[in-house]
Amino acid sequence: MNKIEKISELRQILSNLFAGQKLAVLSSFGNEQPYASLVAFAFTEDLEHLLFATTRSTRKFANLSSESKVALLIDNRSNTDKDFSYAVAATALGRAEEVSGTERASYVHIYLTKHPHLREFLSSPSCALMKINVQKYYVVNRFQNVEELHIQ
Amino acid sequence: MNFTIPLIQIGEGEKQLVGGKAYALAVLTKKEMNVPAAIAVTTDAYDAYVAQTGLRTKIMMELNRKTYDDIRWEELWDTSLRIRNMFLNTPLPKELKDTIEESVEAYFTGKSVVVRSSAPGEDTSETSFAGLHASYVNVSGTDSILQHMKLVWASLWSDASLLYRTELGLDESRSSMAVVVQEIISGDVSGIGFGQNPNDPAQCVIEAVYGLNQGLVDGTLEPDRWILDRAKGDIISHTPAVRSHRLEISEAGTLLASLPLQLQSRPPLTQERIQNVYGLVMKAEDIFGLPQDVEWTMKDGIIHVLQSRPITTLAGEKKDDKRGWYLSLKRSFENLKTMRQRIEDELIPALKKETEGLSKTDLSLLSDKEIEDEVARRREIFEKWKKIYWDYFIPFAHGMRLFGTVYNDTVHPEDPYEFLSLLSTGDMVSLQRNDILQAMASHVRGNDSLMHDLKEGNFSNPSFRSMLEQFISSHGDLLCRSRHCAEETPSIVHMVLEMASMSVKAISRKEELHEREEIFLAQFQGQKKEDAKAMLDIGRASYSMRDNDNIYMGRLKARVLEAEEEVSRRSGTAERGPASARRFDSLSIGADRSQSPALSDDADPGFGLQARQITGQPAGPGIATGTARVIRAAADLMHFRKGEVLVCDSIDPNMTFVVPLASAVVERRGGMLIHGAIIAREYGLPCVTGISGAAEVIHTGDRVTVDGYLGIVIIENVTNAIREC
Structure with missing residues (x-):
């Protein structure tokens, strides 16, 4: 397998993983303290952006306003013993920003295609659609195998 | 939960629960054939054990460390050893232990037994694989029977099973194993009857040996073989064996004993007894509706069925399927003893002698035609030894594996490879070579002027020069292996200088070795202790040989290259140093040249990839x-x-x-x-x-x-x- 095939395989693994999951764990940082929260996420086909929505009054939004560096964990664990062998987890590292302007419509479409029941939530003026510009993914499978996919 | 069922109570509904072997024995018992008393420890017992102790998850993790296609046979052996150690070191939960103990004691108090595998689906006509799982002969005492039962469970994940995991449908989240605990019959004559000859459907085959059947099944003893007409039972041919030994019950389990002289010249079965076995095999076929492979034993003229299963051959054996060959590398203790004698007394001295003989020829004196002939001759010699390497040296490596299994079974170490520390006695040529390099490094260390000279390429210091020459004469040059290019290759000096610049870690092998040896041998008494010593001895010889054979082959290889280099020198295309080293790489004795596919540098323009x-x-x-x-x-x-x-x-x-x-x-x-x-x-x-x-x-x-x-x-x-x- 050459590197193109290997990368293509890893991208496919990520696409399948993301397509199969609705929720992810977001790590933000504020007040000198990491903070983890569960978010409903979506992704762009090229894997370069991850999307989630949050109300502006939340701690995570406050954190992101002061520190845009985030990590997002997406995994397919089933909470059984098989997870130790078969679960895949991807940690995305990047910077989060609120989606606005002309690009908003296309990201809203992507987000609501995955989470149609969140239409009302997303259309609320108090809700922000956030976009993570992914710099790299760490992909873990078979319990301890780790590969890094770097977005140039 | 039904953890044990006596043979006589097994019905069709329990087939999956007790596995193919136990079910077949139950059917034969009900048809009033002579089957030794037995109980089946069901798959429920296995399932309860691996679920309650968390072993099922551990096995799953162990087997999924890597993708199956990436795992070599040797890794499968290691994986299997680690899993086996988990079973050895994980006690049975109390309720399970109490239930099984009660059944075992009810049937076998004061009796010796055979503990056999009985995997569900194992003995069907589609998936009958002989010898993948373990059987233990002459086990006595409840604790020992239970311990051997765990070893049979562990053999569900034996290297052989793992090799055939696809064909077996082995699934770490579901597969299970039942066990047959069967009273031992100390037969006078034992054997196997094949209801149909795989090579000729009109024939059947009967094989027989004196003593216990295990000697035939594990390949230690060659059997007498009769080919019979399947329809009539007439004998078509008889191939007698060289009858020298038989397997007997002993204090240590079983013993390969010399066969009394009067039996050596007499086939183990008379015409009448052959007909008895033929009748038995045909009756089993009538019962099951398919030709059977029946293991039997005969005591005082009465024939007992030990197991019966449909005849199959190993599935999935394609031309390039090396799995059968891998499994053939497993040798019995007796086979290893014979092999060792041949390797140490005959083959290695001959290899050394032949290599030394070649080094006496002064290649520069040969004519151009003679040197070309010499290259061809040396290549031929190399190929001859390469075959011997594969036929003898490689299989002999099983000696350390066999010792490892015995060690783990008795000492129950946490580290399944602890046994290796007993095998290292410092007899490896590569260690001796490295010790001399260390000695040279010690000589250089602290001598700044010598170190400076060596760094500048000046090797004229007399005492160092003498050590260097001595090293080259016994071990050759490190890289190009030819004596004549050693002077131009600074590899040894480079090594010595690097070694001289680091502190030396003294390795004390002797004390630890002695201590571990004592702990190991203290587990045994009487004859068993002697057997353990012999096993350790074979393990050590195998451990050293694993390395040394390559060194000796390397020296022979150097003689081939030496002649080739002489040809190159005369034609003006001589190579030195690294180029010469590359030629050394190209002359291989190994078969495992299948490197992992390299990741080429072509890549996706938007992404970078790195294993972390x-x-x-x-x-x-x-x-x-x-x-x-x-x-x-x-x-x-x-x-x-x-x-x-x-x-x-x-x-x-x-x-x-x-x-x-x-x-x-x-x-x-x-x-x-x-x-x-x-x-x-x-x-x-x-x-x-x-x-x-x-x-x-x-x-x-x-x-x-x-x-x-x-x-x-x-x-x-x-x-x-x-x-x-």
């Missing part, structure tokens, strides 16, 4: 972080610096002189008993093997951590951050 943490096999305990030095060819060894992590595809003992300089060893080839792992253990270095594409995904200069406890390599800082693609 790779799982392989733990092959040497310890943890170390250092700069990687990737060895792709012998010439790369020249650049090795102290404290670097040796990363290679595969290394042979001719190349392991750099290991004392390394902080850790990483190898693509997987296994605990490969050369890289053995030498790393000798020097107490962390070692991880079975890292797919090790020499491709790790680059010289990368900062890596080698976790030899868990079998993981972590690539921390890559040379160019992320490699741009």
Whole structure:
């Protein structure tokens, strides 16, 4: 397998993983303290952006306003013993920003295609659609195998 | 939960619960055939054990360390050994233990038994695989029976089972194993009856040996063989065996005893008894509706059925299927003893003599035609020894595996490879070679002017010169292996200088060795102790030979190259140093040249890829972080610096002189008993093997951590951050 095939395989693994999951764990940082929260996420086909929505009054939004560096964990664990062998987890590292302007419509479409029941939530003026510009993914499978996919 | 069922109570509804073997014996019992009294320990018992103790998850994790296609046979053996050790060291939960104990004591108090596997689906006509799972003969005492039952359970994950896992439909989340505990019949004559000859459907085959059947089943004894007309039972032919031994029940389990002279000339079955066996085999076929492979034993003229299953051959054996060959490398203790004698007394002396003989020829005196003939002759000699290497030296390596199994069964160590520490007696030629290099390093250390001279390429210091010459005369040059190019190759001096610049770690093998030996031998009494000593002795010989044979073959190889270089010299295309080393690489004795596919540099323009943490096999305990030095060819060894992590595809003992300089060893080839792992253990270095594409995904200069406890390599800082693609 050459590197193109290997990368293509890893991208496919990520696409399948993301397509199969609705929720992810977001790590933000504020007040000198990491903070983890569960978010409903979506992704762009090229894997370069991850999307989630949050109300502006939340701690995570406050954190992101002061520190845009985030990590997002997406995994397919089933909470059984098989997870130790078969679960895949991807940690995305990047910077989060609120989606606005002309690009908003296309990201809203992507987000609501995955989470149609969140239409009302997303259309609320108090809700922000956030976009993570992914710099790299760490992909873990078979319990301890780790590969890094770097977005140039 | 039904943990045990007596044979007589097994009905069709329990077939899955008791496995194919127990079910077939139950059917035969009901048809009033002579079947030894037995109970089946059901798959429920196995399932309860692995669920309650968490073993099922551990097995799953162990088997999924890597993708199956990436696992070599040696790694499967290691995996299987680790799983076996988990079973040995995991006690039975109380309720399960009490229930099984009660049944065993009700049926077998004061009796010896055979503990056999009975996997569900194992003995159907589609998936009958002989010899994949374990059987233990002459086991007595409840504790011992239960312990052997666990070993039979563990054999569900034997290396042989894992090799055929696809055909067996082995699934770590569901597969289970039942066990037959059967009263032993100490037969006078035993054998196998095949209801249909696989080579001729109109015939059947009967094989028989004196004594217990196990000697025939495990290949220790050659049987007498009769071919019969299947329809009438008439004897078509008889192939007598050389009858010298029989397997008997002994204090230590079983014993291969000399056959009394009067029996040696007499076939184990008379015409009448052959007809009895024929009748038995045909009756079994009538009962099951398919030709059967029946194991039987005869005592005082009465024939007993030990097991019966449909005849099949190993499925999935294609032309390039090497699995059968891998399994043939497993040799019995008796076979290893004979092999050792031949290797030590005959083959190695002959190999050394032939190599020495070649080195006496002064190649420069030969005519051009003669030197060409000499090259052809040396190549032919090399090919002859290569065949012997594969036929004898490679299978002899099973000696250490066999000892490892015995050690783990008796000592129950936490580390399943602890047995290796008993095998290392310092008899390896590669260690002796490295000790001389260390001695030269000690001579140089602290002598600044000598060190300076050597760095400048001045090797004229008389005492150093003498040591160097002595080294070359006994071990040759490190890289090009030819004596005549040694003077031009600074490889030895480079090594010595590197060694001189580091502190020496004294390795004290003797005391620890003695202590462990005492602990091991204290587990045995009487005859068993003698057997254990003999087993240890074979293990040690096998351990040293594993390395030494390659060194001796390396020396022979040097003689071939020497002649080839003489031809090149005369034609003006002579090669020196690294080029010569490359030629050394090209003349291989190994079959395992299948390197992991390299990741080519072509890549997706938007993405970069880097392995961060790779799982392989733990092959040497310890943890170390250092700069990687990737060895792709012998010439790369020249650049090795102290404290670097040796990363290679595969290394042979001719190349392991750099290991004392390394902080850790990483190898693509997987296994605990490969050369890289053995030498790393000798020097107490962390070692991880079975890292797919090790020499491709790790680059010289990368900062890596080698976790030899868990079998993981972590690539921390890559040379160019992320490699741009």
